Amino acid sequence: MAAPNSRRARAARRRTRRVKAVVNDLTEEQWAALKAAWNGCAYCGVSGKPLQRDCVMAISRGGRYTVENVVPACAACNASKCNDEVTSWMRRKRLDERTFLERYVAIKNSTTPNAHRPDTEPG
Structure with a gap:
């Protein structure tokens, strides 16, 4: 434990x-x-290892824990990416x-009920 x-x-x-200041609505079912x-890991593809929630747009850059912004990442990729774009x-x-x-x-389009889909817009 840190001092x-x-x-x-x-x-x-x-x-x-x-994290507490932003809306975080990712449910366990969505995860x-x-x-x-x-x-497997969204970045390197490794499977069979524990996966962590990683925000594509980091919390420090305005991202949130939502189904649109979270991907599964292995510990190595999650730690390496840190707050990077x-x-x-x-x-x-x-x-x-x-x-x-x-x-x-x-995947975002298939897991997000109201995802923007250009092929379904009225023309």
């Missing part, structure tokens, strides 16, 4: 305040559906950014 006034403890308290849809982080790590984004949009 109450250590840098680590202060950072943890700031993060807790940020289970996301894990099933991705079938997802596409620049993927380029640095030499991960397949295009495949991730295409899959992210497809």
Whole structure:
């Protein structure tokens, strides 16, 4: 456990305040559906390891824990990405950014009831 006034403890308290300050409406059912849809880490594809909720847009950048913004990530990818913007982080790590984004949009559209779908708009 970190000392109450250590840098680590202060950072943890700031993060807790940020998380509580935003709307976080990801349900356990939605989280289970996301894990099933991705079938492993959304970034590196590893399966068979525990997965963590990772915000595509970090909480520190205005993201929220919602079905539209959360993907399952292995501990290594989640820690490595930290607060970085997802596409620049993927380029640095030499991960397949295009495949991730295409899959992210497809899964988001299938798990979000009111997702924007251009093919269904009135013309």
